[in-house]
């Protein structure tokens with residue numbers, strides 16, 4: 001089973017949702033010809049990390065972004081792992097991943113479980129307590145956000161029910177891009193799954209972001225990797241490889257949760 005995935009590694013205007021909607025709309029026009037099965041966006045792509053102005057710029061109940069992504073999904077007949085947005089529910093703000101299917105229906109929302117203190121998230125956002133599991137394009141999948149990948153036990157939690165694809169959406173800073181690559185490759189090898197990870201490029205007043213969006217196979221091999229420019233990273237992945245790897249080294253059968261400490 002082949003799946004065409006496209007990652008939009010984009011720059012993001014700081015605190016300017018209108019500009020970011022326009023920019024993304026423009027980037028999507030490249031899909032008039034390529035017809036991906038799944039398109040993936042980065043973290044907080046509507047606002048960037050403008051956390052001190054969330055009361056003005058966070059999306060009320062996510063309505064604008066959900067409508068926007070739903071229209072894109074219908075126009076381009078594609079599934080969208082819609083990165084994350086700053087969502088405002090009764091003036092409480094979350095960093096929330098949106099997944100919209102080909103029919104334009106919102107099928108999953110996941111709010112970042114691990115807030116990143118180095119970028120003050122815990123001062124402005126509430127953390128999510130639900131998992132990021134969903135089925136998209138017929139595949140058991142999970143979606144997590146940026147710092148979440150530093151918590152292998154959280155990723156493993158998603159993998160225990162035969163999940164085959166891990167989507168990661170991020171605004172990962174350039175100075176730690178080596179961590180980004182190493183962590184993602186490790187999550188792919190230890191869970192024997194595809195890792196499809198979309199980062200942003202560019203900078204905001206506090207950080208420079210590192211790009212290097214990446215598609216990794218269940219054996220840990222890099223299938224495609226972007227550099228530091230704005231780009232759309234594309235690859236066709238063969239989902240059957242997950243079962244092949246899991247049959248070769250059956251780590252899910254060999255686990256010893258009876259002796260592990262959580």
Ligand SMILES: O=C(O)CCC(=O)C(=O)O
Nearest residue numbers: 116146147171172173176
């Ligand atoms: O863990 C890191 O080094 C980066 C995490 C991050 O930038 C985020 O969660 O937004």
